Amino acid sequence: MRHLKNITTVVFLIVVLFVPCAGSARIIIGVLAKSGAMTCLDRWSGLGEYLTDTLGDQVYILPLNFETIDQVIQNDSIDFLLANPYFLVTERDKYHIRAIATLTGLWQNKPLRLFGGVVFTRRDSPIHQLSDMKGKGVMTVDYSSLGGCITAFRLLLENNIDPRRDLSSFVEGITHENVVHVVARGLIEVGIIRTGVLEDMAERGTVSMDDFRILHQITDNFPLVHSTRLYPEWPMAALAHVPEKQVKALQRALFDLQSSDPAARQAGIAGWQPAVSYESVRELLRSIENKLRQGAHVN
Numbered sequence: 001m002r003h004l005k006n007i008t009t010v011v012f013l014i015v016v017l018f019v020p021c022a023g024s025a026r027i028i029i030g031v032l033a034k035s036g037a038m039t040c041l042d043r044w045s046g047l048g049e050y051l052t053d054t055l056g057d058q059v060y061i062l063p064l065n066f067e068t069i070d071q072v073i074q075n076d077s078i079d080f081l082l083a084n085p086y087f088l089v090t091e092r093d094k095y096h097i098r099a100i101a102t103l104t105g106l107w108q109n110k111p112l113r114l115f116g117g118v119v120f121t122r123r124d125s126p127i128h129q130l131s132d133m134k135g136k137g138v139m140t141v142d143y144s145s146l147g148g149c150i151t152a153f154r155l156l157l158e159n160n161i162d163p164r165r166d167l168s169s170f171v172e173g174i175t176h177e178n179v180v181h182v183v184a185r186g187l188i189e190v191g192i193i194r195t196g197v198l199e200d201m202a203e204r205g206t207v208s209m210d211d212f213r214i215l216h217q218i219t220d221n222f223p224l225v226h227s228t229r230l231y232p233e234w235p236m237a238a239l240a241h242v243p244e245k246q247v248k249a250l251q252r253a254l255f256d257l258q259s260s261d262p263a264a265r266q267a268g269i270a271g272w273q274p275a276v277s278y279e280s281v282r283e284l285l286r287s288i289e290n291k292l293r294q295g296a297h298v299n
Contacts, residue, residue, distance in 0.1 A: 027059045027080070032084060046263035049263065050253070050262075051250065055253060069083060076239060079238070079241075080238055081236070086144055087144070101235065104271050110223060112233065116231060117227055118147075119191075123211055130156065131160075196224050232278055238250075
């Protein structure tokens with residue numbers, strides 16, 4: 001399946017790069033396709049159309065899987081990147097990309113500016129708390145998924161569970177929805193996904209929230225179930241080669257997008273806000289690095 005995702009991305013990239021754009025410039029926005037390429041296009045194609053109409057330049061949405069993001073940034077194959085903040089923080093120093101706006105999510109007409117991770121198991125599972133995960137199989141979305149892995153990685157280390165050594169397996173599930181289905185079928189004991197996935201799948205009738213138990217569930221004012229700390233939503237980042245005039249124009253167009261606009265409704269977002277600080281994400285990665293360096297492990 002991972003090879004198929006790579007092929008899909010490569011084919012789409014070839015089409016974008018070689019289709020002529022008569023009378024207009026071409027802007028390529030790479031978007032992390034956390035639920036697969038087709039779902040990504042279904043969600044974000046409206047934004048591409050809105051930006052094309054607003055800017056007068058042809059804007060393409062390019063779905064990217066986790067593994068191809070570094071390569072397309074390095075090769076300047078995209079102009080802007082919409083992905084989880086892990087990529088902004090890790091790619092910023094290497095390639096001088098910068099956040100120009102931050103996504104504002106939406107849940108039941110309430111704007112969401114934060115997200116986190118959910119650690120869950122089946123309702124009938126004997127696993128009731130994090131310590132029960134030792135010796136069990138865990139499926140994460142991707143090791144570079146902020147909500148679907150990294151936030152929970154920190155949580156486990158803080159609770160004396162080293163995913164590298166204390167679990168029977170720690171595997172990638174490629175998409176959030178796939179992780180949910182694998183856990184629901186009892187093929188693995190515990191899953192890690194980002195906030196909002198379970199609620200969205202339940203709303204579509206794919207699963208029931210009652211089918212699952214949330215581990216280390218945090219009770220606060222955030223409207224979605226979560227097990228981890230919360231971090232700022234996805235940034236729209238500009239690559240270093242993009243002219244400042246083009247960056248400013250796209251930035252203004254994003255800020256002008258209203259929650260009632262078709263593109264926002266299609267994407268399921270409230271809109272965009274000025275880029276926030278992602279220092280908390282940098283601190284998250286430093287914390288994990290320090291704990292691993294210290295050999296965080298309890299026998």
